[in-house]
Amino acid sequence: MATPKAPADHFTLLYFAAATSFTRKQHDFLPAPMPLSQLYDTVEAKYPGIKAKVLESSALTVNLEYVDAEEEGAKGGQGTVIQSGDEVAIIPPVSSG
Amino acid sequence: MDMDMDMLTSTDDHIRRLRDQVTATESQLRTLRAQLQQAEQAGESARQLQEAYQGGFPAEWIEETLGALDDEAVADIATKLRQDGGFEGAPSPPTPPPTLDAREAVAKQRRWPLRDEEYKRYGRQMIMPEIGLHGQLRLQNAKVLIVGLGGLGCPAAAYLAGAGVGTLGLVDGDTVEVSNLHRQILHKKKTVGKLKVDSALEYLQALNPNVKYAPYRAHLSPEKAGSIFERYDIVLDCTDHPTSRYLISDTCILTGKPLVSASALKTEGQLLVLNNPPRSPGDTTGGPCYRCVFPRPPPAETIQSCSEGGILGPVVGVMGVLQALEAIKLITAKPEPSMPDWMDMTLDGSPPASAEEVKPTMLLFSAYSRPQFRSVRLRSRRNDCAACSLQATITHHSLASGLTDYTAFCGTTTTTTSPLSFLPSSARITARDFARLPTDGSNILIDVRDSTQYSICALRGSTNIPWNGGGNGSGEAWVQQAIDMGVLSEYEDGRERFVICRRGEDSQMVVRAVRERFGGGYADGLEGDGEVDGRWGGSMGVRVRDIRGGFGAWREEVDRTWPKY
Numbered sequence: 001m002a003t004p005k006a007p008a009d010h011f012t013l014l015y016f017a018a019a020t021s022f023t024r025k026q027h028d029f030l031p032a033p034m035p036l037s038q039l040y041d042t043v044e045a046k047y048p049g050i051k052a053k054v055l056e057s058s059a060l061t062v063n064l065e066y067v068d069a070e071e072e073g074a075k076g077g078q079g080t081v082i083q084s085g086d087e088v089a090i091i092p093p094v095s096s097g
Numbered sequence: 098m099d100m101d102m103d104m105l106t107s108t109d110d111h112i113r114r115l116r117d118q119v120t121a122t123e124s125q126l127r128t129l130r131a132q133l134q135q136a137e138q139a140g141e142s143a144r145q146l147q148e149a150y151q152g153g154f155p156a157e158w159i160e161e162t163l164g165a166l167d168d169e170a171v172a173d174i175a176t177k178l179r180q181d182g183g184f185e186g187a188p189s190p191p192t193p194p195p196t197l198d199a200r201e202a203v204a205k206q207r208r209w210p211l212r213d214e215e216y217k218r219y220g221r222q223m224i225m226p227e228i229g230l231h232g233q234l235r236l237q238n239a240k241v242l243i244v245g246l247g248g249l250g251c252p253a254a255a256y257l258a259g260a261g262v263g264t265l266g267l268v269d270g271d272t273v274e275v276s277n278l279h280r281q282i283l284h285k286k287k288t289v290g291k292l293k294v295d296s297a298l299e300y301l302q303a304l305n306p307n308v309k310y311a312p313y314r315a316h317l318s319p320e321k322a323g324s325i326f327e328r329y330d331i332v333l334d335c336t337d338h339p340t341s342r343y344l345i346s347d348t349c350i351l352t353g354k355p356l357v358s359a360s361a362l363k364t365e366g367q368l369l370v371l372n373n374p375p376r377s378p379g380d381t382t383g384g385p386c387y388r389c390v391f392p393r394p395p396p397a398e399t400i401q402s403c404s405e406g407g408i409l410g411p412v413v414g415v416m417g418v419l420q421a422l423e424a425i426k427l428i429t430a431k432p433e434p435s436m437p438d439w440m441d442m443t444l445d446g447s448p449p450a451s452a453e454e455v456k457p458t459m460l461l462f463s464a465y466s467r468p469q470f471r472s473v474r475l476r477s478r479r480n481d482c483a484a485c486s487l488q489a490t491i492t493h494h495s496l497a498s499g500l501t502d503y504t505a506f507c508g509t510t511t512t513t514t515s516p517l518s519f520l521p522s523s524a525r526i527t528a529r530d531f532a533r534l535p536t537d538g539s540n541i542l543i544d545v546r547d548s549t550q551y552s553i554c555a556l557r558g559s560t561n562i563p564w565n566g567g568g569n570g571s572g573e574a575w576v577q578q579a580i581d582m583g584v585l586s587e588y589e590d591g592r593e594r595f596v597i598c599r600r601g602e603d604s605q606m607v608v609r610a611v612r613e614r615f616g617g618g619y620a621d622g623l624e625g626d627g628e629v630d631g632r633w634g635g636s637m638g639v640r641v642r643d644i645r646g647g648f649g650a651w652r653e654e655v656d657r658t659w660p661k662y
Binding site for chain 1: 366
């Protein structure tokens with residue numbers, strides 16, 4: 001299933017692996033712009049428990065580029081801002097094989 | 098007069114000395130010119146040899162060239178070829194053999210670097226410029242360690258053995274099970290119960306006996322990992338658990354080996370080439386390690402194995418095949434062509450990007466998404482990484498002494514042999530006892546497996562309300578759904594509820610969630626709060642119990658024909 005385009009003033013949040021299992025979704029559209037430092041709290045509000053169970057051990061990418069959620073959080077207002085049309089992905093480690 | 102004669106003699110002497118000097122200098126000049134010419138010729142030959150070497154070269158050509166040029170520069174290249182190009186048995190500077198026969202025998206032996214059968218076997222890959230003879234020789238001299246011979250390791254090993262890798266190390270302590278066979282392509286019905294290493298050896302020996310196989314019939318341990326890794330050039334992580342993933346990555350950093358890591362679950366896979374180029378801890382030009390990408394392991398209770406989460410054979414197969422591909426690319430990579438000085442600057446004056454500056458990537462495969470493949474650019478090494486930074490705390494010593502405790506780092510996990518048990522026994526019933534209960538409608542059976550499993554096999558009269566990890570984990574949503582469906586009721590109706598799942602863990606979560614919602618105690622009222630208004634949790638206690646051990650126990654204790662999947 002191809003991910004449809006995000007509506008105006010929104011960005012696409014893609015879920016992989018355990019993030020898909022937790023949200024039971026492949027993606028969400030969230031309002032943009034949004035500071036990256038607020039992303040995890042926004043997702044936690046939508047899916048209580050996801051932060052500890054999934055997000056904190058996941059890799060995070062913005063437009064296919066790895067970003068460090070913790071470093072971004074420390075930057076506060078100076079950090080990356082997710083723009084409308086961006087593709088953000090939550091990539092939990094898959095360990096099975 | 099005497100004086101005049103003396104003067105004349107001295108002038109003659111002077112002229113003679115000058116002439117001698119000119120002659121000597123001219124001779125020296127001639128020698129220098131000859132040496133220059135010789136050096137230039139040698140240089141040219143060396144250049145040609147170098148060019149030929151980059152594309153693959155015929156063995157007898159280099160031997161002839163070596164014989165003709167007895168020059169240090171050429172000897173150096175030959176040495177380099179032997180080391181770098183993996184040219185085992187390359188001709189060394191000739192020492193005349195005693196007889197003509199012997200010389201012929203040696204020449205015959207040396208003429209082609211591969212045996213006749215090998216040209217045929219590897220020809221299809223060798224005729225590609227990416228491989229060539231040069232690449233084939235490098236493969237032949239390469240030593241690759243494969244940790245794990247499951248869904249990833251099987252295809253990876255098959256392709257690397259097929260490609261003619263010189264030595265393949267195989268590590269696994271598991272035995273083959275029937276449930277492996279849909280994806281672990283080296284194993285077969287006949288080898289069920291055998292060690293995976295031995296089962297794989299059987300297949301690989303039959304596929305390509307030219308490869309040297311080194312079996313390690315045990316799970317990788319932190320104590321032994323270092324000494325095993327030392328013997329190899331590249332490591333493939335084909336394991337199935339976070340503890341081994343961190344152990345393998347750490348050991349690759351400590352031993353300076355590039356790591357090709359892959360994983361798969363359900364319909365998705367991930368591929369990472371780590372510690373490439375392999376550099377010592379603190380060297381930021383080295384590739385990131387597994388900890389740089391995933392510094393924190395996922396909570397132990399969220400980790401799913403293939404037996405719990407499921408796995409589609411070709412999904413894990415694709416990932417294993419890609420691992421073999423990345424390993425072949427690493428082994429056969431040609432050295433960067435040297436550029437003339439004037440090319441060192443690009444048009445805008447910035448230094449050109451070398452291959453090493455290209456950021457590493459993670460490949461995501463998602464079989465049911467479009468696009469199926471996504472390539473994500475990764476970060477470089479973390480400057481606070483526990484394994485590959487200057488602040489690294491993981492050392493050979495910490496591994497060997499057990500100071501680096503992977504089980505503690507990743508958390509304790511439940512295994513398939515011992516499911517969690519956290520309910521008091523009063524809230525549980527054995528499958529055998531449940532089977533003896535009257536089937537007169539006085540109790541309700543709730544099956545909490547997902548609908549896919551429910552449709553594989555289910556008990557007649559049961560109601561399916563999938564637990565699905567309890568929604569947000571608390572189970573509130575599940576309880577609400579059960580109430581909405583009329584399966585649970587706020588009011589006592591005289592009927593007892595029984596909850597069953599696949600292995601007997603989710604059913605306990607459900608019972609706990611129901612109790613949290615309605616309060617009160619368990620079935621026999623021993624722990625009840627004793628509310629007396631006739632509601633759930635009242636004097637009757639919460640009348641809901643889990644069936645101990647789920648359908649696994651049902652099969653063992655009640656119905657031997659119950660499908661085990």
